Amino acid sequence: MNVQFKKGVLDLCVLAVVAEGDCYGYELVKRISENIEIAEGTIYPLLRKFQNEGYCETYLTESSGGPPRKYYRLTVAGRRMRDQLIAEWTKFSKSVDTIITANKGGRSNG
Amino acid sequence: MNVQFKKGVLDLCVLAVVAEGDCYGYELVKRISENIEIAEGTIYPLLRKFQNEGYCETYLTESSGGPPRKYYRLTVAGRRMRDQLIAEWTKFSKSVDTIITANKGGRSNG
DNA sequence: GTTAGTACCTTGCTTTATGTAGTAGTGTGT
């Protein structure tokens, strides 16, 4: 899969998933990778960034069969950012679709 | 507009536009920029790359009011690459849409 | 005690695309 496509998109994927239910990093890797491959080395720095920017808060819970999980919960600012990124993405992907389809059927070729 | 989103996408935009009718560089900048901002410094190296990789050929035509235009025409390989990139893009953007919508409605949160 | 799965984290590499700014030349209009 084209790595370039992912640039900037994983941010909004993470925010979108966490927005619908608190998640821990390891879980996010598994869940998102079902659709778009993502590595731990990508997720953890991202989550730290989000936390530094005030988009999410964390809390720990015990895990049966492993070290404690660090759950991430979106803040209000995080939700706002998620909405904004999704809007940008939607606009962008529509623009691309316009370009790759709107040229069908010929043009005056001035 | 999120610069990161563009990564890797402009390739397929250029190929898609040229596929539907021969274009020259300056024209591509104008046309694509109607939807997604793109600079000359991005287009020309891209076109050169495509030519080097055998995805397009060029021919010159005179212009009314300016230097001659260098038109780009896709080769068969170029068309194949365009089809492939569009398929990849379509798959990718669908995956993103799945992620940002499929998490609505809650989950067991195990 | 060794392997494997869960879970967290960091460093540094690679990529590689995109944009800025500048060069150069043509034709039109004033």
Place this chain on the structure above:
DNA sequence: ACACACTACTACATAAAGCAAGGTACTAAC
């Protein structure tokens, strides 16, 4: 002569994102 729109091109700087690889640590299974 000068400015401006059209057209092509390039060198360098910017940007930052994502990944590979390595490290720590707990639990369970053999």
